[in-house]
Amino acid sequence: MAIERTLSILKPDATRRNLTGHINAIFEDAGLAVLAQKRILLTRAQAESFYGVHRERGFFNDLVSYMISGPVVAQVLSGEDAVLKNRELMGATDPKKAAEGTIRAQYAESIEANSVHGSDSAENAATEISFFFAEIDIVA
Ligand code: ADP
């Protein structure tokens, strides 16, 4: 096992319901540390760029509109196998399919408004972390 970093986003449905602390407690209880965190309102161009891999998907425009509908909290999480561990804590994309006890099973409102984003590989984590944070912002 290796200490990794991953990029997490608390999505607008989570910030709207004041769930930042609840979700961070789940990360911290599982051994993931929050090394950097900021609450921001993404522009449409920023959201389109972040989710660019999904540009051809039918849900892309709705997803972008949703992601700019309110503030998000972007964060760098660190810990052993952080990428996979965070994906396990998050649960499946569709909350109806998410395992009991996962963040999405507990908090997601829909397959779109599903409370959290997490990088899906170490390589994508590095790219996504640098989208939001400079190395000087990340304090281990
Ligand atoms: P994940 O966030 O679990 O990695 P994806 O990368 O496949 O999932 O999708 C990115 C985000 O797009 C999802 O978290 C969700 O907000 C949204 N999304 C995915 N699939 C759908 C869908 N079928 N309908 C609406 N929104 C979707």
Ligand code: MG
């Ligand atoms: Mg994804």
